[in-house]
Amino acid sequence: MTIDEDHTRPDGVDDLTVEALGKISEALEAVEVARGALYTFHRLSGTADLTLGEGVDQLREAGHTELADRIERDLVGRNVLNGRWTFQVVEEYDDGYYACFRELERAAREELVQGKRHLYEAEMKEDRRTHGRSGHEPTP
Template sequence: MTDQQIPNPPDHARPERATDEQVAAAGKLSEALETVERARGRLYDFHQLIGHADLMLDEAVQKLREAGRDDIAEQVEKELVGRNVLHGRWMFQIVEDFDDHYWSTFRSCEATVRGELCGGRRHVFESEMKEARRTHGHPRHEARP
């Protein structure tokens, strides 16, 4: 079988009933989810950075005490160590709320739309883009592994 005869893998092939508009809409929603996934990663980065900074405050307080500035050490300890990032919340609570009430809903909605429009197949739009952009018969431009 030549490279030109190899169809898109079944898990990326467009279902017969899917229109160009439906594939594009599902693709755009999937792209939006990918952006939310990137934002989620940054939220987890923020979570860990804030946690690390909070632990570093212990060392700063100790150094202030060693420098003879118990007054400032007590102020930093009282005002910053263990402080909520948002009203009533540490970062783990913010991450959990994001995951439970936004991210999980977004993922579910994207899966439902993809299921309805593309038979549950992922990256149909991108698979068709790959097929249109690759150089058929050229090394490293194969349709699939």
């Protein structure tokens, strides 16, 4: 193989270990996407609350004070989950599940393959690329 040292399997590491670490890495990538969706939820919920506040102000200016007051009292600034705004949901996810997942994925790589990342993908690249062909170089 001609892949770089950072992506070369350490001596004595079997295929199943590399495949297992590849699956764990793939799972972490899914968690990263889920985290992005959670941040999207956070941003959209915040935008909705601010926009709702503007709409309530306009209702009040249009003379619909009672309805504006009701929406403002019951919905503007309301928790999205029991006792939580979205920033609190994001923080709890980041500090709990996400932090644990990242730490254990890293620990598995450190223990089994000297911390090297993406070994499965690097070996797949080496297997699938056309050697000697422009655009198929092993490294930049």
